[in-house]
Amino acid sequence: DIQMTQSPASLSASLGETVTIECRASEDIYNGLAWYQQKPGKSPQLLIYNANSLHTGVPSRFSGSGSGTQYSLKINSLQSEDVASYFCQQYYDYPPTFGAGTKLELK
Amino acid sequence: QVQLKESGPGLVQPSQTLSLTCTVSGFSLTSYNVHWVRQPPGKGLEWMGRMRYNGDTSYNSALKSRLSISRDTSKNQVFLKMNSLQTDDTGTYYCTRARLPGGFDYWGQGVMVTVSS
Numbered sequence: 001d002i003q004m005t006q007s008p009a010s011l012s013a014s015l016g017e018t019v020t021i022e023c024r025a026s027e028d029i030y031n032g033l034a035w036y037q038q039k040p041g042k043s044p045q046l047l048i049y050n051a052n053s054l055h056t057g058v059p060s061r062f063s064g065s066g067s068g069t070q071y072s073l074k075i076n077s078l079q080s081e082d083v084a085s086y087f088c089q090q091y092y093d094y095p096p097t098f099g100a101g102t103k104l105e106l107k
Numbered sequence: 108q109v110q111l112k113e114s115g116p117g118l119v120q121p122s123q124t125l126s127l128t129c130t131v132s133g134f135s136l137t138s139y140n141v142h143w144v145r146q147p148p149g150k151g152l153e154w155m156g157r158m159r160y161n162g163d164t165s166y167n168s169a170l171k172s173r174l175s176i177s178r179d180t181s182k183n184q185v186f187l188k189m190n191s192l193q194t195d196d197t198g199t200y201y202c203t204r205a206r207l208p209g210g211f212d213y214w215g216q217g218v219m220v221t222v223s224s
Contacts (some may be wrong), residue, residue: 001168032208032209034209034210034211036152036211042216043201043214043215043216043217044152044201044211044214045214046206046210046211046212049206049209049210049212050208050209050210055210055212087151087152089152089210089211091208091209091210092209094165095154095165095167095168096142096154096209097154098151098152098153098154099151100151101151101152
């Protein structure tokens with residue numbers, strides 16, 4: 001199985017700040033990567049697919065980039081509603097595997 | 108609009124079988140794959156298995172011996188059955204629709220399952 005290593009595990013940032021979350025795959029996943037946001041007590045919500053494509057309805061302050069084994073999610077101008085956990089997931093190979101998550105809090 | 112909704116018991120005794128139902132609307136099970144994903148309390152997401160649009164199934168190898176996924180297309184339902192439950196099977200169980208080429212674009216609200224005597 002492809003292992004997804006996500007960092008940092010937790011992150012504290014101020015409103016308006018730019019934050020970046022990283023995900024590293026154990027092998028090349030050829031941009032087969034999605035990012036999800038999960039608020040407490042809620043289901044995950046798709047943010048990004050194909051490493052850099054914004055899902056319908058997702059604010060443009062979210063963006064994804066990367067290639068090969070290294071990927072990142074960037075949130076520009078952090079808003080209070082962005083407080084959540086974020087997960088990466090590879091779907092290049094079966095089984096689909098998730099990163100352990102990043103918990104984003106306000107400073 | 109697209110919706111998925113999980114249903115099933117909130118409490119299961121150790122060694123017993125968990126049975127969950129995912130009822131979908133707004134799309135056809137013969138056009139999309141539906142997956143099951145679970146999440147232990149305070150932890151990350153684990154893929155469990157999928158029902159493909161054509162009726163084929165795939166399972167997480169760690170769960171394969173205990174897990175079965177089936178469907179009833181006439182009722183727009185996908186079923187999960189997992190036997191020999193233990194306390195570390197406690198968590199929230201989600202069904203989710205897969206988009207092509209990948210990623211899960213719609214999720215159910217989840218059902219919390221506690222394994223305890």
